[in-house]
Amino acid sequence: MLNVFTPYRVCPLGAHVDHQLGQVTGFAIDRGVRLEFEITNNGEFEVCSKNYPGVVKFNVCEEYEREMTWGDFLKAAIIALSRKYDIKNGIKGVVEGSLPVGGLSSSSAVILTYLNALCIANHIHLTENEMINNAMWAEKNYIGVNVGRLDQSCEVYCKKDSLLYLDTLDNSNEIIPINKKMKPFEIMIVFSGRERQLAGSAYNIRVDECKAAAYALQAYAEMDYKEFSTAVLRKIPIGIYKEYRTKLPENWRKRADHFFGEKLRVTEGIKAWKEGNLDKFGQLMFESGRSSIELYETGSSNLKDLQDIFENTDGIYGGRFSGAGFNGSSIALVDPQKEDIIKENVYKKYISKYPELNEKIKIIFVNTADGMELNYD
Structure with a gap:
């Protein structure tokens, strides 16, 4: 059984400005979203959540529809990657968020988690910046939220015992130790x-x-x-x-x-x-x-x-x-x-x-x- 983990983030300073290409700060924290999964070779996806009812089950070849449920985030990740890569293998697993939803970028964390698992299953190697860009595209274009780069960047770039400073105008960043x-x-x-x-x-x-x-x-x-x-x-x-x-x-x-x-x-x-x-x-x-x-x-x-x-x-x-x-x-x-x-x-x-x-x-x-x-x- 494979597993991937994405931390939640908090933003002490720089609120509501990333969508305006402002400067932001952030910490990743030691709680987040974990997915335990195995790879399927027939394109089948079957994921259940420890936080929400129901099972998300479909084949990669199917035409996706927005259902306004937690399963949409998995579909968003698949569609984002499919713009450039051929997704042939699916995943079967269990996803869990360790804190309640609200203000900790849980939507970004779960999309990044699915993207990481999809990359592992399909032998796709993304850079950190490519991972961030795909997560942003998924949330903007499939989920429908006009997000900036703060959430995804914190959850990818941050380091323990340090503050992330990010300029979303040019994506330059600095890790500042305590x-x-x-x-x-x-x-x-x-x-x-x-x-x-x-x-x-x-x-x-x-x-x-x-x-x-x-x-x-x-x-x-x-x-x-x-x-x-x-x-x-x-x-x-x-x-x-x-x-x-x-x-x-x-x-x-x-x-x-x-x-x-x-x-x-x-x-x-x-x-x-x-x-x-x-x-x-x-x-x-x-x-x-x-x-x-x-x-x-x-x-x-x-x-x-x-x-x-x-x-x-x-x-x-x-x-x-x-x-x-x-x-x-x-x-x-x-x-x-x-x-x-x-x-x-x-x-x-x-x-x-x-x-x-x-x-x-x-x-x-x-x-x-x-x-x-x-x-x-």
Whole structure:
């Protein structure tokens, strides 16, 4: 029996900007998606999930239809690879995600897991960048979410005990080890008790609002511009943004304000990380979370309340909700010596507001991890 594993990711700084070719940061964590499988030589696929009911069963020669179920992610991976490679062998196995769905890039992780297994089964050798590009194509063109490169890149490039800095404009990246002077920390993940469905959320609307802001700013400044689909805020000089931002409709202006504010926070955060200043890095995470709520205008009510709780809990260096903010999880960097009291305080404060989620909220402490291994030997 073969097995492949893809870690989940968290993004401390650089939220909601990768689809605008912004700069981002991330950790891979020691939880993720695992697939145990054997190879079939007749093109048959048969996969069951330990997280969701049902069995996905089909042949590679069949014409696929979107069913809006968890099986669509396997089909997305097959179609992405089939653009260039001949997929003859199938897989039979069991897939499992080790944490609840919501904000930890589970969709990206499961697609990467399937891609890796398909490569092993069909003797396909992808580079890290090719793996990322295929996963992005699958999620954009089959699943229907206008994702950037953050999730896939974190889950492939990250290294244990290090922060990934990624510039999605040119895909340059830097692995920045923990400074020896930095205080110890753990990553706390609080699952709010409510899962989210990203493709059915307002995520794509936010992406379009950012693009609309970029398109309008180019027009106001009489810059050369092409199709709306190519407009991104990263291509807007900050001077142009400052001069014309007040001309934008309020929603578009707020999205632009978040983008340029997050750009500065990433820059300051990288400096703080390299200096080993965890307090400063954490404060920037809190500011990022507030900007997501007030300027990007996302975050479900329970995630907004978790933000308030994080900001007023001793031992939490910094925190914010993870992912797009439409239910799911929040993440925080915390003092390991105060883990128990932090968990108790967060749980009590949250349940006082959402007693109906008493049995569903989960508070988990994890550590940084390496990205996925491309197991082709």
